[in-house]
Amino acid sequence: MASFREFFFGKKSAEDAKSRLQFVLIHDRAEISPGLFEEIRNDIIMAISNRLNIDPSYISINMDEEAGERRLLVDVPLKNARRPTATRSTADTRR
């Protein structure tokens, strides 16, 4: 149950500190600044959308670190390119 304080002021500050540190350290360790990361993200979106019918707003690109291994995770839901007007609901893979 959320405490009175949490209800009005949100998460406890230590939780914010932890998640913010985890985010920033992934970038620090990979030597990829959040700004450069945004540029890479835009490049990837450009490269893919030039050739495939995608909705850029559904692309997610994240950096992840597990057991000292860093990876770039790119998730690109595809629109059905051949039948853009299809009425079948399976054509739309967006969630």
Next chain:
Amino acid sequence: MDSVVITITSGKGGVGKTTTTANIGTALALMGKKVVIADADIGLRNLDIVLGLENRIVYDSVDFVEGRCKLRQALIRDKRAGELYLLPAAQTRDKTAINPQQMIAMINELRDEFHYILIDSPAGIEQGFQVAVAPADRVLVVTNPEVSSVRDADRVIGLSEALEKGPAMLIINRINSARVRKKDMLSVEDITEILGSQVIGVVPEDEEILSSTNRGQPVVLNSKGSAAQAYRDIARRIVGENVPLTMPSNGSFWQKLFGRA
């Protein structure tokens, strides 16, 4: 002699490197070890005043490196703690006065005679840090439970790994257990998880540190307080004793009444 050279560093300034070095060095000497604590913060030396030895400095490490004295002459004995010696830094020079090779040669000269040589690193990751870490067998990184010092600690851990100093160990300083309990301060577990390093000690925020520094008497000399105990525990872990890591308390009402005779 089987000597161990330990550099205490942090990246960020003001997290407690000098206080930690002074107390761990004194605690090791009180355990009967022969110890040198070397100040590598050239231009901003403080170990001398924290230890209360500021009036006894004649020569410093730069005098030795530049050939004006023997290394023995630069060492100041602290008689309160058996075989404890301070190797002071120069106050009127800068970080370029000693290079990594000279530092290694100087510290190597001490290895024959001492069990432990502790080096108090300057803040930052530039030349001063590089010189302080160059002769180290082990690196201890001091951090506070606070975002900027944890972030800087991560940098320094990475850099000392790149310098092949093995995995650095953490000292978490100035923790306040009441605030951790309220989840208003990063916990020891949070910090270990974020940094992925092993913790060698947890030192509470303790009012005694200020008064002992005012007097030039490291707390381990005569206090039963929780910071003093935490520093003694770190010294025992350094010599290889198995001392379980306990969360220090921050001096409850009852402790203040009875615990600090």
